[in-house]
Amino acid sequence: MTRRRDVLALALAAAAAAGLRPAAAQGTASLDRIRQSGRLRIGVTSAEPWFFKDPMAGTWSGVGVDLGRQLASDLGVAMVPVETSWANCVAAIQADQIDVMFVLDPTEERRKAIDFPDSPLFYYAAGALVRPDQTATAWSDLDKSGTRIGVTLGTSVDRTVTETLKNASISRFSNNDEAVAAFAAKRVDAVAQFHPALVVQYARLKLGKVVLLKPVTPVATSAGIRRAADPAFKDWLSERFAALYAAGKPQEYFAAYLKTRGIDPATVPGLAREKWA
Structure with a gap:
């Protein structure tokens, strides 16, 4: 009986180990x-x-x-x-x-x-889609109380803007299109994304202007x-x-x-x- 229990225990241990293997092998x-x-x-x-x-x-x-x-x-x-x-x-x-x-x-x-x-x-660099009359050339120009910045949730731009801008209000959207739609609807004053995405969004909207804010850092x-x-x-x-x-x-x-x-x-x-x- 003891031998049967030992064999059964070994079998169960082997099965458990095998159950762990697929994730590792994967x-x-x-x-x-x-x-x-x-x-x-x-x-x-x-x-x-x-x-x-x-x-x-x-x-x-x-x-x-x-x-x-x-x-x-x-x-x-x-x-x-x-x-x-x-x-x-x-x-x-x-x-x-x-x-x-x-x-x-x-x-x-x-x-x-x-x-x-x-x-x-x-490589790309972070930039912003801003209003035509906006004179921002650096991130610090946007870091003002009352300025509303739109970003895409979960992106590295979201992290960078959160770490860099301490006074502006940051709104997070589930994707790039939603952030730009908020800009078009004037619910945000600027949208921060990487420059290739902003170029495409600007071409579609024909609204605002795209700027590479200083310091320009290749990512x-x-x-x-x-x-x-x-x-x-x-x-x-x-x-x-x-x-x-x-x-x-x-x-x-x-x-x-x-x-x-x-x-x-x-x-x-x-x-x-x-x-x-």
């Missing part, structure tokens, strides 16, 4: 799993020029989508867009709902929960992935990001998207900091 073999599944699941959310969903066709386009297609092609798999939000994407990565979220800045807080490739994806954006003991997926993305940036692919995708919105890419700062004036 992280340690993510690159193999993607190839075996035949799918690269990318997070998408309403945020031009990175992600845009055609309301009629239901299809996604944008810089992040083009990057996803390129990397999926490199892996020999299909790209699958999975809707999320900036505020929820880290949890979606942890829950294995998506494999990668492009244009996600590697903040210290996010690094506590997920991982990022070592090579940057590309290296990246892509969020699950933390794993096996660095194969992280290392592969790092190599591909470096190669794509060197080949000018992010800027190529950005320029192509701007043209679909009637914007001349030569008139706005691009995604390569080396070419900024």
